[in-house]
Amino acid sequence: MKMKISVCLAAYHGEKYLKEQLDSVISQLPSDGEIIVSDDDPGGETERVVREYADTDKRIKYIRGRGEGVVKNFENALSASCGDVIFLCDQDDVWLDGKVERVTAEFSKGASLVLHDAFVTDESLNVVGESFFSAHKSESGFIRNIIRNSYMGCCMAFTRDVLEMATPFPENIPMHDQWIGLIAERYGKPVLLSERLILYRRHGGNVTGGGTNAAFKIKTRAGLLKALFCYGLKDKR
Secondary structure, three states: OOOOEEEEEEEOOOHHHHHHHHHHHHOOOOOOOEEEEEEOOOOOHHHHHHHHHHOOOOOEEEEEOOOOOHHHHHHHHHHOOOOOEEEEEOOOOEEOOOHHHHHHHHHHOOOOEEEEEEEEEOOOOOEEEOOHHHHHOOOOOHHHHHHOOOOOHHHEEEEHHHHHHHOOOOOOOOOHHHHHHHHHHHHOOEEEEEEEEEEEEOOOOOOOOOOOOHHHHHHHHHHHHHHHHHHOOOOOO
């Protein structure tokens, strides 16, 4: 069965690396696919870069973000998507050849969410870590991913059913990707792939992926547990 693909990219002052990322996605995107870029600080170089691409490729859509941070910015992009399968995408990584084909193959087998491994690189794309999964001990499991999250958005794709169950995002969740992963763990069929399908760029400007102190972790876990409780673990399908 043919699946329409949406790629949702949340941008914020992303012009430095955005062209590399867009080029790596466009080369794999089917003719009926779409890339939605939500820009949380419109009017600058990021908007100029994306509109330049959109002028020559109808699959690329630029929308203005709400200026409310990364979670709301991704939610804004997701709300504008219309694909059967949705890929999350950061503004500064590079997709490796075959990513879309490999991931969508798992949806054809019944997966509702796919999480794949990544090479970790420096800002110049020199590999500094052979496996994000190994470094972070990534695993599936509902309780495990409340305690220690494995669901990194730039390595995730999921079905529209999962999106509809996970949105709108509750207030005070730590990150959108962990929330989506937990919803898929509870209601769907998540699949973890050992293949490294992106170059995950680490640099001083990353919004996600950094370390946090114990107090922050306790606070964010409390917010997540409250959101899960309010959600009621109730099937929205």
